[in-house]
Amino acid sequence: MTTLDQLMPGQFGQIVRVDGFDSIASRLREMGFIPGQAVQFVQTAPLGDPMRCSVQGSRIAVRSGEARRVYIEPIVKPCVASQS
Amino acid sequence: MANSAELTRSDATAKRTLRVALVGNPNTGKSTLFNALAGMNVRTGNYPGVTIEKKIGRCNVGSYDVDLVDLPGTYSMAPRSPDELVAIEVLTGDAKHEPDVDVIVCVVNATLLQRNLFLFSQIVELGKPTILALNMSDAAEARGIAIDADQLSKNLGVRVVATSASKRNGISELKEAIQCELDHRDDNQSVVAGRKRPLPAEFYVVCDELRKELMERACTTGQNPIGNSKNDQNLVPDQYLIERMLLDRGGEAERRSVRRLGAAVLPAISAAREKLATLLGDSTELECSARYAWAANHLDGVVTQTRAKPHSATDWLDAILTHRLVGMVCFFAIMFIIFQCIYSFSSLPMDLIDASTGAVSDLVTSSVGPGMLRSLLVDGVIAGVGGVLIFLPQIVLLFFFLAILEDCGYMSRAAFLVDRVMVTFGLSGKSFLPLMSSFACAVPGIMATRVIENRRDRFATIMVAPLMSCSARLPVYLLLIGAFVPATSMAGGWVSTQPLVLMAMYFVGVVVAIPIAWLLKKTLLRGEVAPFVLELPDYKVPSVRVVFSRVWEAGREFVVRAGTLIFAASILIWFAGYWPGDHSRQFEVQREIESIAALDGSNSEGSDAERQATTLEELEEEHRRLSSSLLENSALGMIGRGIEPVVEPLGWDWRIGVGAVASFPAREVIIATLGTIYSLGGEVDEQDDGLIAAMRASKWPDGRPVFTVPVALSIMVFFALCAQCVSTLFVIKRETNSWFWPVLSFSYMTVLAYVGAFVTYQVGTRFF
Numbered sequence: 136m137t138t139l140d141q142l143m144p145g146q147f148g149q150i151v152r153v154d155g156f157d158s159i160a161s162r163l164r165e166m167g168f169i170p171g172q173a174v175q176f177v178q179t180a181p182l183g184d185p186m187r188c189s190v191q192g193s194r195i196a197v198r199s200g201e202a203r204r205v206y207i208e209p210i211v212k213p214c215v216a217s218q219s
Numbered sequence: 220m221a222n223s224a225e226l227t228r229s230d231a232t233a234k235r236t237l238r239v240a241l242v243g244n245p246n247t248g249k250s251t252l253f254n255a256l257a258g259m260n261v262r263t264g265n266y267p268g269v270t271i272e273k274k275i276g277r278c279n280v281g282s283y284d285v286d287l288v289d290l291p292g293t294y295s296m297a298p299r300s301p302d303e304l305v306a307i308e309v310l311t312g313d314a315k316h317e318p319d320v321d322v323i324v325c326v327v328n329a330t331l332l333q334r335n336l337f338l339f340s341q342i343v344e345l346g347k348p349t350i351l352a353l354n355m356s357d358a359a360e361a362r363g364i365a366i367d368a369d370q371l372s373k374n375l376g377v378r379v380v381a382t383s384a385s386k387r388n389g390i391s392e393l394k395e396a397i398q399c400e401l402d403h404r405d406d407n408q409s410v411v412a413g414r415k416r417p418l419p420a421e422f423y424v425v426c427d428e429l430r431k432e433l434m435e436r437a438c439t440t441g442q443n444p445i446g447n448s449k450n451d452q453n454l455v456p457d458q459y460l461i462e463r464m465l466l467d468r469g470g471e472a473e474r475r476s477v478r479r480l481g482a483a484v485l486p487a488i489s490a491a492r493e494k495l496a497t498l499l500g501d502s503t504e505l506e507c508s509a510r511y512a513w514a515a516n517h518l519d520g521v522v523t524q525t526r527a528k529p530h531s532a533t534d535w536l537d538a539i540l541t542h543r544l545v546g547m548v549c550f551f552a553i554m555f556i557i558f559q560c561i562y563s564f565s566s567l568p569m570d571l572i573d574a575s576t577g578a579v580s581d582l583v584t585s586s587v588g589p590g591m592l593r594s595l596l597v598d599g600v601i602a603g604v605g606g607v608l609i610f611l612p613q614i615v616l617l618f619f620f621l622a623i624l625e626d627c628g629y630m631s632r633a634a635f636l637v638d639r640v641m642v643t644f645g646l647s648g649k650s651f652l653p654l655m656s657s658f659a660c661a662v663p664g665i666m667a668t669r670v671i672e673n674r675r676d677r678f679a680t681i682m683v684a685p686l687m688s689c690s691a692r693l694p695v696y697l698l699l700i701g702a703f704v705p706a707t708s709m710a711g712g713w714v715s716t717q718p719l720v721l722m723a724m725y726f727v728g729v730v731v732a733i734p735i736a737w738l739l740k741k742t743l744l745r746g747e748v749a750p751f752v753l754e755l756p757d758y759k760v761p762s763v764r765v766v767f768s769r770v771w772e773a774g775r776e777f778v779v780r781a782g783t784l785i786f787a788a789s790i791l792i793w794f795a796g797y798w799p800g801d802h803s804r805q806f807e808v809q810r811e812i813e814s815i816a817a818l819d820g821s822n823s824e825g826s827d828a829e830r831q832a833t834t835l836e837e838l839e840e841e842h843r844r845l846s847s848s849l850l851e852n853s854a855l856g857m858i859g860r861g862i863e864p865v866v867e868p869l870g871w872d873w874r875i876g877v878g879a880v881a882s883f884p885a886r887e888v889i890i891a892t893l894g895t896i897y898s899l900g901g902e903v904d905e906q907d908d909g910l911i912a913a914m915r916a917s918k919w920p921d922g923r924p925v926f927t928v929p930v931a932l933s934i935m936v937f938f939a940l941c942a943q944c945v946s947t948l949f950v951i952k953r954e955t956n957s958w959f960w961p962v963l964s965f966s967y968m969t970v971l972a973y974v975g976a977f978v979t980y981q982v983g984t985r986f987f
Binding site: 152183 | 299330331337467469504541546754
């Protein structure tokens with residue numbers, strides 16, 4: 136198990152859990168970071184942070200600090216389609 | 220008995236305007252849908268006491284007059300602040316002084332259906348008649364996503380309407396659906412199958428227990444637990460609030476119940492949470508997982524991918540626009556092009572407005588004889604209001620570009636690109652949009668800081684937002700740059716100095732904002748770096764209606780200000796410049812000049828004409844002398860002399876000083892003030908009409924010109940940094956809910972402005 140910020144650009148992972156109970160953890164969950172979902176790390180911003188990832192079909196920018204709270208299991212390709 | 224009661228009730232509902240609320244995630248095309256339904260018939264404002272924007276439009280649905288309420292886009296109905304709680308109360312009809320909402324339309328993005336159903340699952344829990352608007356269905360279709368709306372409607376038990384607001388498809392179907400819900404609003408059946416319960420049954424059992432316990436607690440403390448839900452004294456929160464209390468640790472529902480029932484309720488809540496945790500696991504993870512599972516269940520057999528996903532245009536564009544190098548180049552190019560366009564496209568309409576103001580002024584001059592009334596109209600009203608109205612084209616253009624950037628989806632990319640930079644001085648990429656909006660006007664900019672969840676980040680953004688050069692400063696810059704900065708072309712005519720200086724003025728605010736924000740985050744707003752989570756929506760062609768309505772609102776606001784505040788200020792300043800003093804000799808001279816000018820041309824024979832020309836010159840000289848001595852001895856002149864020692868180190872004369880002081884309520888008043896001062900002072904001469912010419916001709920008593928390049932720059936720097944806007948200070952008070960922040964904002968900016976102008980002038984005089 137590793138965290139989202141440890142992935143290489145283009146790599147996929149399957150979410151295991153999101154750490155914490157604060158508003159940002161709930162915001163991440165509300166935006167689709169929930170266990171079992173596939174997430175792709177797409178690229179980082181020109182200045183190295185934040186990073187762009189793709190979850191449940193939407194593009195979401197998070198800083199590496201937040202990405203560290205998303206625990207994932209690296210996968211080759213998403214076994215669940217991003218939508219339906 | 221029952222009959223009459225029923226009658227009064229239906230009477231009351233018949234009289235009441237029906238309410239339909241629009242709710243949805245950000246980037247679902249909700250505003251486009253709102254515009255398509257309500258047209259231009261929209262009022263905006265604020266809910267009393269909070270910062271939730273109130274946007275209400277009127278529309279006809281069948282035979283009903285409906286008030287359409289647009290709530291800010293949100294990902295969740297879990298209230299984290301009093302504001303978010305108000306949004307829920309508006310929906311449930313618990314808000315004070317707010318009528319009930321009859322129907323909720325939940326707008327979802329058809330391309331992200333599962334994610335969007337998360338919010339929908341919270342909406343249906345409110346137990347109100349709900350319609351699902353499957354918006355952007357054209358975009359879904361283009362991606363090969365087929366959605367069976369009938370099946371979805373069956374699964375969810377609500378009406379589902381496929382719409383694509385940008386193409387105005389499905390609008391009449393949506394209206395029909397709303398009408399059906401309104402027709403049946405008194406039947407029990409309309410609330411389809413009552414409250415839906417997307418969470419596990421155990422959760423609701425724990426909820427009921429907690430509710431009972433809170434009721435008992437309220438009884439033993441002798442307080443009446445049974446309150447009208449409209450009443451703020453209602454002690455036991457609604458079912459929905461109980462649920463939120465359990466789910467959101469440290470959420471607003473919990474805080475409110477502590478406020479109402481005392482801290483003694485906290486152990487009861489934690490006990491209930493513990494019980495829930497032993498039954499079902501952690502509550503936060505529980506809610507999200509349960510809702511997403513609920514959404515997936517209800518989408519069973521609804522969505523099919525008919526063909527392979529075509530390569531998304533958004534991903535292709537993002538590869539360029541967020542590219543390490545190309546993306547940054549594009550970012551600066553876009554900003555540069557916007558400023559260049561504002562400067563060049565506005566010259567033609569500005570000339571037109573200028574010409575028509577001149578024509579109106581001539582018309583008044585020719586039809587009203589010299590006297591107080593003419594002076595009031597020409598020197599006060601026309602010189603004042605006309606001088607401000609001329610900048611309407613630029614304001615319209617600025618809002619036009621901002622609306623396009625926001626609606627096409629680029630604004631969030633800009634936040635993504637610059638976040639790293641913003642972090643270094645204590646802000647976040649999310650501050651970018653509010654700060655960018657502040658370039659149009661700080662008031663909407665400060666209101667836009669609501670997207671920043673973190674209080675410290677939000678307050679720091681609010682404090683520096685007024686430093687961004689708003690559209691009211693633009694007139695000041697344009698006037699001074701146009702008059703005193705030489706229009707030299709560089710780089711083969713592609714770049715000229717005037718737009719460059721304008722851009723530099725815009726940078727002054729930004730450059731100063733950086734240390735201010737950094738300092739605030741080191742002192743008053745110290746704390747950890749706040750998190751950043753931002754959705755990057757699909758790029759789309761901006762909606763003409765959305766862009767048009769933004770531009771329309773901004774333009775109307777500006778014209779209304781010119782017609783009210785600036786109109787009143789113009790008259791006041793004219794009066795201060797006119798009174799006290801005997802103007803009879805001045806008007807006599809004016810009359811003589813005009814009678815000679817009228818004769819001129821019809822009767823111009825040799826020596827006669829020469830003699831007339833010399834008298835005319837003498838008379839004009841006397842008129843100028845009279846005008847300026849009258850102005851200097853007026854109330855305005857006396858104030859000006861009083862403040863002259865203060866503004867002299869900045870290189871200003873008393874006229875500029877008066878202008879700056881008069882513009883503390885609203886900075887664009889300076890143009891009107893200078894217009895009136897120079898017009899009253901008789902320095903706007905006949906051949907070369909206008910404020911620019913008068914300012915160029917303006918001299919110190921010893922004959923040196925008042926306006927030099929350093930003076931013009933010093934005025935611009937002062938206006939760039941000073942907090943001359945009452946509306947901004949009031950909006951800061953409202954958004955921070957304290958007088959401390961507006962007072963701090965006013966004081967630091969005024970000091971900064973004086974110091975900045977002083978340094979500019981003193982350094983400038985060494986170079987020019």
